[in-house]
Amino acid sequence: MFKNPNQAPKNYTPGEALQKIAAFCAYQERTHREVADKLKSYGLDEDEAGEIIIRLGREKLLDEERYAQAYARGKHRTNGWGRRRIKLEMKAKGLSDYCIKSGLKELEGEEYYAKLKQLLEQRNAREKESHPLKRKMKLMAYLNQKGYESDLIQDALGELLSPED
Structure with missing residues:
Protein backbone atom coordinates (compact mmCIF):
# COMPACT_ATOMS: atom_id res chain seq x y z
CA MET A 1 0.00 0.00 0.00
CA PHE A 2 1.31 3.45 -0.89
CA LYS A 3 1.69 6.19 1.69
CA ASN A 4 0.00 9.51 1.09
CA PRO A 5 2.78 12.14 0.80
CA ASN A 6 0.45 14.81 2.21
CA GLN A 7 -0.23 12.77 5.34
CA ALA A 8 1.82 13.76 8.41
CA PRO A 9 4.09 11.02 9.76
CA LYS A 10 2.75 9.11 12.76
CA ASN A 11 4.34 9.98 16.07
CA TYR A 12 5.21 6.96 18.18
CA THR A 13 5.75 6.65 21.90
CA PRO A 14 9.27 5.55 22.87
CA GLY A 15 7.92 2.05 23.63
CA GLU A 16 6.25 1.73 20.24
CA ALA A 17 9.29 3.18 18.49
CA LEU A 18 11.57 0.67 20.27
CA GLN A 19 9.52 -2.25 18.96
CA LYS A 20 9.48 -0.88 15.39
CA ILE A 21 13.16 0.02 15.35
CA ALA A 22 14.15 -3.34 16.84
CA ALA A 23 12.44 -5.04 13.89
CA PHE A 24 14.14 -2.55 11.54
CA CYS A 25 17.56 -3.49 12.96
CA ALA A 26 16.83 -7.23 13.05
CA TYR A 27 16.00 -7.23 9.33
CA GLN A 28 19.54 -6.19 8.33
CA GLU A 29 22.61 -4.48 9.77
CA ARG A 30 22.20 -0.72 10.25
CA THR A 31 24.37 2.27 11.15
CA HIS A 32 23.69 4.52 14.10
CA ARG A 33 22.90 7.32 11.63
CA GLU A 34 20.25 5.25 9.82
CA VAL A 35 18.60 4.33 13.11
CA ALA A 36 18.73 7.92 14.41
CA ASP A 37 17.14 9.20 11.19
CA LYS A 38 14.40 6.58 11.39
CA LEU A 39 13.70 7.42 15.05
CA LYS A 40 13.52 11.11 14.15
CA SER A 41 10.95 10.25 11.48
CA TYR A 42 8.93 8.55 14.25
CA GLY A 43 8.71 11.90 16.03
CA LEU A 44 11.14 11.19 18.86
CA ASP A 45 13.49 13.84 20.22
CA GLU A 46 17.28 13.37 20.40
CA ASP A 47 17.32 12.22 24.04
CA GLU A 48 14.67 9.53 23.48
CA ALA A 49 16.39 8.39 20.29
CA GLY A 50 19.76 8.29 22.04
CA GLU A 51 18.40 6.09 24.83
CA ILE A 52 16.89 3.68 22.30
CA ILE A 53 20.14 3.52 20.31
CA ILE A 54 22.08 2.71 23.50
CA ARG A 55 19.59 0.00 24.38
CA LEU A 56 19.80 -1.51 20.87
CA GLY A 57 23.58 -1.58 21.21
CA ARG A 58 23.40 -3.35 24.58
CA GLU A 59 21.00 -5.89 23.11
CA LYS A 60 23.39 -6.49 20.18
CA LEU A 61 20.81 -5.37 17.61
CA LEU A 62 22.95 -2.42 16.56
CA HIS A 76 33.16 -6.65 -2.61
CA ARG A 77 31.44 -9.92 -3.48
CA SER A 96 34.29 5.57 12.58
CA ASP A 97 37.84 4.91 11.39
CA TYR A 98 38.00 1.92 13.75
CA CYS A 99 34.90 0.35 12.18
CA ILE A 100 36.17 1.07 8.67
CA LYS A 101 39.50 -0.64 9.43
CA SER A 102 37.66 -3.58 10.93
CA GLY A 103 35.47 -3.86 7.84
CA LEU A 104 38.42 -3.66 5.45
CA LYS A 105 40.15 -6.53 7.29
CA GLU A 106 37.42 -8.73 5.80
CA LEU A 107 38.99 -8.14 2.38
CA GLU A 108 42.46 -9.47 3.10
CA GLY A 109 43.68 -12.57 1.37
CA GLU A 110 43.52 -14.35 -1.94
CA LYS A 117 41.53 -10.70 -11.73
CA GLN A 118 38.03 -12.00 -12.50
CA LEU A 119 36.74 -8.46 -13.14
CA LEU A 120 39.78 -7.71 -15.28
CA GLU A 121 39.32 -10.84 -17.40
CA GLN A 122 35.61 -10.14 -17.88
CA ARG A 123 36.23 -6.54 -18.87
CA ASN A 124 39.10 -7.51 -21.15
CA ALA A 125 36.84 -9.97 -22.99
CA ARG A 126 34.23 -7.22 -23.56
CA GLU A 127 36.67 -4.43 -24.43
CA LYS A 128 36.49 -3.40 -28.08
CA GLU A 129 39.63 -1.23 -28.15
CA SER A 130 42.33 -2.94 -30.22
CA HIS A 131 45.26 -0.56 -29.63
CA PRO A 132 47.27 -2.22 -26.82
CA LEU A 133 48.13 0.94 -24.88
CA LYS A 134 44.61 2.42 -25.11
CA ARG A 135 43.16 -0.97 -24.14
CA GLN A 145 36.77 3.34 -10.71
CA LYS A 146 35.87 0.11 -8.91
CA GLY A 147 38.24 1.18 -6.12
CA TYR A 148 41.17 -1.20 -6.52
CA GLU A 149 44.71 -0.19 -5.62
CA SER A 150 47.02 0.81 -8.50
CA ASP A 151 49.79 -1.65 -7.58
CA LEU A 152 47.37 -4.58 -7.61
CA ILE A 153 45.90 -3.43 -10.91
CA GLN A 154 49.40 -3.28 -12.41
CA ASP A 155 50.19 -6.79 -11.14
CA ALA A 156 46.97 -8.24 -12.53
CA LEU A 157 47.43 -6.47 -15.88
CA GLY A 158 51.00 -7.77 -16.06
CA GLU A 159 49.74 -11.33 -15.56
CA LEU A 160 46.91 -10.94 -18.07
CA LEU A 161 48.69 -9.12 -20.86
CA SER A 162 52.13 -10.74 -20.66
CA PRO A 163 52.94 -12.97 -23.62
CA GLU A 164 52.76 -16.66 -22.84
CA ASP A 165 56.14 -18.38 -22.64
Whole structure:
Protein backbone atom coordinates (compact mmCIF):
# COMPACT_ATOMS: atom_id res chain seq x y z
CA MET A 1 0.00 0.00 0.00
CA PHE A 2 1.31 3.45 -0.89
CA LYS A 3 1.69 6.19 1.69
CA ASN A 4 0.00 9.51 1.09
CA PRO A 5 2.78 12.14 0.80
CA ASN A 6 0.45 14.81 2.21
CA GLN A 7 -0.23 12.77 5.34
CA ALA A 8 1.82 13.76 8.41
CA PRO A 9 4.09 11.02 9.76
CA LYS A 10 2.75 9.11 12.76
CA ASN A 11 4.34 9.98 16.07
CA TYR A 12 5.21 6.96 18.18
CA THR A 13 5.75 6.65 21.90
CA PRO A 14 9.27 5.55 22.87
CA GLY A 15 7.92 2.05 23.63
CA GLU A 16 6.25 1.73 20.24
CA ALA A 17 9.29 3.18 18.49
CA LEU A 18 11.57 0.67 20.27
CA GLN A 19 9.52 -2.25 18.96
CA LYS A 20 9.48 -0.88 15.39
CA ILE A 21 13.16 0.02 15.35
CA ALA A 22 14.15 -3.34 16.84
CA ALA A 23 12.44 -5.04 13.89
CA PHE A 24 14.14 -2.55 11.54
CA CYS A 25 17.56 -3.49 12.96
CA ALA A 26 16.83 -7.23 13.05
CA TYR A 27 16.00 -7.23 9.33
CA GLN A 28 19.54 -6.19 8.33
CA GLU A 29 22.61 -4.48 9.77
CA ARG A 30 22.20 -0.72 10.25
CA THR A 31 24.37 2.27 11.15
CA HIS A 32 23.69 4.52 14.10
CA ARG A 33 22.90 7.32 11.63
CA GLU A 34 20.25 5.25 9.82
CA VAL A 35 18.60 4.33 13.11
CA ALA A 36 18.73 7.92 14.41
CA ASP A 37 17.14 9.20 11.19
CA LYS A 38 14.40 6.58 11.39
CA LEU A 39 13.70 7.42 15.05
CA LYS A 40 13.52 11.11 14.15
CA SER A 41 10.95 10.25 11.48
CA TYR A 42 8.93 8.55 14.25
CA GLY A 43 8.71 11.90 16.03
CA LEU A 44 11.14 11.19 18.86
CA ASP A 45 13.49 13.84 20.22
CA GLU A 46 17.28 13.37 20.40
CA ASP A 47 17.32 12.22 24.04
CA GLU A 48 14.67 9.53 23.48
CA ALA A 49 16.39 8.39 20.29
CA GLY A 50 19.76 8.29 22.04
CA GLU A 51 18.40 6.09 24.83
CA ILE A 52 16.89 3.68 22.30
CA ILE A 53 20.14 3.52 20.31
CA ILE A 54 22.08 2.71 23.50
CA ARG A 55 19.59 0.00 24.38
CA LEU A 56 19.80 -1.51 20.87
CA GLY A 57 23.58 -1.58 21.21
CA ARG A 58 23.40 -3.35 24.58
CA GLU A 59 21.00 -5.89 23.11
CA LYS A 60 23.39 -6.49 20.18
CA LEU A 61 20.81 -5.37 17.61
CA LEU A 62 22.95 -2.42 16.56
CA ASP A 63 26.69 -2.87 16.04
CA GLU A 64 28.56 -0.61 13.61
CA GLU A 65 31.66 -2.81 13.55
CA ARG A 66 29.55 -5.79 12.51
CA TYR A 67 27.80 -3.53 9.96
CA ALA A 68 31.15 -2.45 8.47
CA GLN A 69 32.32 -6.06 8.14
CA ALA A 70 29.10 -7.15 6.44
CA TYR A 71 29.09 -4.06 4.20
CA ALA A 72 32.67 -4.62 3.04
CA ARG A 73 32.12 -8.32 2.33
CA GLY A 74 28.85 -7.69 0.51
CA LYS A 75 30.00 -4.79 -1.66
CA HIS A 76 33.16 -6.65 -2.61
CA ARG A 77 31.44 -9.92 -3.48
CA THR A 78 28.32 -8.59 -5.20
CA ASN A 79 29.45 -5.25 -6.69
CA GLY A 80 33.13 -6.08 -7.14
CA TRP A 81 34.25 -2.96 -5.28
CA GLY A 82 37.83 -2.54 -4.11
CA ARG A 83 39.07 -1.32 -0.73
CA ARG A 84 39.34 2.36 -1.77
CA ARG A 85 35.72 2.57 -2.96
CA ILE A 86 34.39 0.70 0.07
CA LYS A 87 36.35 2.93 2.44
CA LEU A 88 34.92 6.09 0.80
CA GLU A 89 31.38 4.75 0.95
CA MET A 90 31.72 3.78 4.63
CA LYS A 91 33.09 7.25 5.46
CA ALA A 92 30.07 8.75 3.70
CA LYS A 93 27.82 6.62 5.94
CA GLY A 94 29.48 8.18 8.99
CA LEU A 95 31.31 5.10 10.27
CA SER A 96 34.29 5.57 12.58
CA ASP A 97 37.84 4.91 11.39
CA TYR A 98 38.00 1.92 13.75
CA CYS A 99 34.90 0.35 12.18
CA ILE A 100 36.17 1.07 8.67
CA LYS A 101 39.50 -0.64 9.43
CA SER A 102 37.66 -3.58 10.93
CA GLY A 103 35.47 -3.86 7.84
CA LEU A 104 38.42 -3.66 5.45
CA LYS A 105 40.15 -6.53 7.29
CA GLU A 106 37.42 -8.73 5.80
CA LEU A 107 38.99 -8.14 2.38
CA GLU A 108 42.46 -9.47 3.10
CA GLY A 109 43.68 -12.57 1.37
CA GLU A 110 43.52 -14.35 -1.94
CA GLU A 111 39.79 -13.81 -2.52
CA TYR A 112 40.33 -10.06 -2.98
CA TYR A 113 43.00 -10.44 -5.67
CA ALA A 114 41.06 -13.27 -7.33
CA LYS A 115 38.00 -10.97 -7.64
CA LEU A 116 40.18 -8.25 -9.16
CA LYS A 117 41.53 -10.70 -11.73
CA GLN A 118 38.03 -12.00 -12.50
CA LEU A 119 36.74 -8.46 -13.14
CA LEU A 120 39.78 -7.71 -15.28
CA GLU A 121 39.32 -10.84 -17.40
CA GLN A 122 35.61 -10.14 -17.88
CA ARG A 123 36.23 -6.54 -18.87
CA ASN A 124 39.10 -7.51 -21.15
CA ALA A 125 36.84 -9.97 -22.99
CA ARG A 126 34.23 -7.22 -23.56
CA GLU A 127 36.67 -4.43 -24.43
CA LYS A 128 36.49 -3.40 -28.08
CA GLU A 129 39.63 -1.23 -28.15
CA SER A 130 42.33 -2.94 -30.22
CA HIS A 131 45.26 -0.56 -29.63
CA PRO A 132 47.27 -2.22 -26.82
CA LEU A 133 48.13 0.94 -24.88
CA LYS A 134 44.61 2.42 -25.11
CA ARG A 135 43.16 -0.97 -24.14
CA LYS A 136 45.40 -1.15 -21.07
CA MET A 137 44.45 2.39 -20.06
CA LYS A 138 40.73 1.59 -20.35
CA LEU A 139 41.13 -1.54 -18.23
CA MET A 140 43.09 0.42 -15.62
CA ALA A 141 40.47 3.17 -15.54
CA TYR A 142 37.70 0.61 -15.04
CA LEU A 143 39.42 -1.08 -12.10
CA ASN A 144 40.41 2.27 -10.63
CA GLN A 145 36.77 3.34 -10.71
CA LYS A 146 35.87 0.11 -8.91
CA GLY A 147 38.24 1.18 -6.12
CA TYR A 148 41.17 -1.20 -6.52
CA GLU A 149 44.71 -0.19 -5.62
CA SER A 150 47.02 0.81 -8.50
CA ASP A 151 49.79 -1.65 -7.58
CA LEU A 152 47.37 -4.58 -7.61
CA ILE A 153 45.90 -3.43 -10.91
CA GLN A 154 49.40 -3.28 -12.41
CA ASP A 155 50.19 -6.79 -11.14
CA ALA A 156 46.97 -8.24 -12.53
CA LEU A 157 47.43 -6.47 -15.88
CA GLY A 158 51.00 -7.77 -16.06
CA GLU A 159 49.74 -11.33 -15.56
CA LEU A 160 46.91 -10.94 -18.07
CA LEU A 161 48.69 -9.12 -20.86
CA SER A 162 52.13 -10.74 -20.66
CA PRO A 163 52.94 -12.97 -23.62
CA GLU A 164 52.76 -16.66 -22.84
CA ASP A 165 56.14 -18.38 -22.64
